[in-house]
Amino acid sequence: MTTVAYLGPPGTFNDAALQRLRTDARTAPLFGGAHTDAVPAVTPDEALAMVRAGTVDYACVPFENSVDGTINPTSDTLAVGSRLQIFAETELDVVFSILVRPGTTAEDVKVLRTHPVAAAQVRRWVGENLPNARIETTSSTAAGAQEVAGGSADATAAPARAGEINGLVPLAENVADVGGARTRFVLVGRPAPPTPRTGRDRTCVIFGLPHQPNSLVQALTELSIRDIDLTRIGSRPTRVERFTYLFHVDLVGHIDDPVVAEALVALRHRTEDLRYLGSWPVADGEEAGSPPPDHADEKAWLEGLRRGDDV
Amino acid sequence: MTTVAYLGPPGTFNDAALQRLRTDARTAPLFGGAHTDAVPAVTPDEALAMVRAGTVDYACVPFENSVDGTINPTSDTLAVGSRLQIFAETELDVVFSILVRPGTTAEDVKVLRTHPVAAAQVRRWVGENLPNARIETTSSTAAGAQEVAGGSADATAAPARAGEINGLVPLAENVADVGGARTRFVLVGRPAPPTPRTGRDRTCVIFGLPHQPNSLVQALTELSIRDIDLTRIGSRPTRVERFTYLFHVDLVGHIDDPVVAEALVALRHRTEDLRYLGSWPVADGEEAGSPPPDHADEKAWLEGLRRGDDV
Known part of the structure; x- marks a missing residue:
């Protein structure tokens, strides 16, 4: 199990x-x-x-x-x-149902309680449609639904199924400030071991940087000179030293793509405490980015030269 | 006024x-x-x-x-x-006082309500010291203090002064999960016009990037080749196209530093919708990063060459 x-x-x-x-x-x-x-x-x-x-x-x-x-x-x-x-x-x-106890009207809603990410995505709709509501946050959308069922909040923004589970009805459906x-x-x-390479994979690493000017550009150049596409970069405070950061980078490819493996080794030397978070297939329907170049025959070519082959 | x-x-x-x-x-x-x-x-x-x-x-x-x-x-x-x-x-x-109505004990606190950023920074302390408390969020620390005074919450994490203003007393002081x-x-x-250059300044820009591999590295290289230090980089969703980003970059220097001006022009060509958010002095006591190189006499040198001076 x-x-x-x-x-x-x-x-x-x-x-x-x-x-x-x-x-x-x-x-x-x-x-x-x-x-x-x-x-x-x-x-x-x-x-x-x-x-x-x-x-x-x-x-x-x-x-x-x-x-x-x-x-x-x-x-x-x-x-x-x-x-x-x-x-x-x-x-x-991500689309939300605004769920209430049966009989509750838009004017009745004093407290709408939901997950902070959900709150951020229905804030405008709530402002326009629930004239008396204040938004409070809780640990999850379904917890919000339970709290409405229990009476400590008047409405939640949650998946429709959370309403079915908790005996709530939708005041509105398919709500989202940004479509x-x-x-x-x-x-x-x-x-x-990561799941096998599929050719449409993502690899994620987190690293710190030495206190040198341009250390970020030097690190990222290890990807760009190998034509490895970067699909996400974020910086988060280290929480150790003030206003210093850990960089979170998603790149296109799998640790079993030779150029990706080479880039990971190079990145490890350019950065501090490089952490490999895995290689996995891109979700279906999602754009993967440009695949990494295939240098798989490079090793055979090098070995041929070492043997003295006329290649 | x-x-x-x-x-x-x-x-x-x-x-x-x-x-x-x-x-x-x-x-x-x-x-x-x-x-x-x-x-x-x-x-x-x-x-x-x-x-x-x-x-x-x-x-x-x-x-x-x-x-x-x-x-x-x-x-x-x-x-x-x-x-x-x-x-x-x-x-x-950022250090917090845990403020309550006079007479409230740690066990009495069922709801601690404060600003989301404050909540994130006292979560561990609350877990260890307020056995019956759940954390809720509100619009500000001082609003949390008002709500405690009004009785709709039992405690808040706020600046000490918010307690003085609202007639609350501290259950604990100098609370912060991370010192x-x-x-x-x-x-x-x-x-x-920005405030004049002081020599210890910060400049902030926000930009999008063309859909080309390595466009981020190309943009940041416009800073690194000019020895301009980057002190913060963040990426935020554009909210227009899924999983596309706007980059927020703080760099060391002022728009009146010639190399910074040159880099801004170059960045504008490498990026989409570059937005200048200003140049201003670094807060006192804060590390500024390496100052940009001083190429102020470059223009005179170039003009001398154009005039045919023997320089």
């Missing part, structure tokens, strides 16, 4: 993301095919701590949102402590 | 930052010396909208925190809409 921590309770976007990873033909093998035990956690931190402690095999946690950016509690936790590794990703469209928002979720485990 | 919007109500860190900018000999001249009218706002967005609308002269808003990173609501609002400009910065140590945290606040107005 495979055990997976996720941001519960049942009915969260994270719950839906985990279902998709379990059923998608490309990622299902990671779960061993047998029964999966989904263990609710309250924060990405808690879910990842369960993986580190060995009480679960994986954590499924939000990684990035197309409107609100990198999910800092996830990336900050991945950046320090024992190394964890990402094995898969999936993406979900087309998606959240990328990742499946995180303890270090292990 | 100068009018300045800030995150109120009175007693917030933002209030303290504004007092410091008004009284510091280096930044006081921006306020014209006469009476300053401080106008409380609820979010950075609202404060900056008042500047854009012309109802205030400046907004004083949080820009970056050494533990939690860039303040996204500020930088996202600066990135779009009519151009705004930063004229000054100041930094404050040495600081927040940088900036003074933002409508476009105008």
